[in-house]
Amino acid sequence: MAPLPDLLDRVERLLVRHEELARTNALLNDQITAITQERDSLRSRLAAARNRVDQLLARLPVETPGDPA
Known part of the structure; x- marks a missing residue:
């Protein structure tokens, strides 16, 4: 068994x-x-x-096929 001072050192x-x-x-x-x-x-x-962004996209006009771009 380890001596008491060694144990105290380890605990510290x-x-x-x-x-x-x-x-x-x-x-x-x-x-x-x-x-x-x-x-x-x-x-x-x-x-x-x-x-x-969703609100801005909702404000964009909807393009339909055949509409001039």
């Missing part, structure tokens, strides 16, 4: 690593939140642009 290193991973995880979660908000905003803008 594990705690430091845990803290580092917890901070990294928090930063990644913040990035996910920001990217999700950006994605939702882009989806909304895309839907609005599609709606405007």
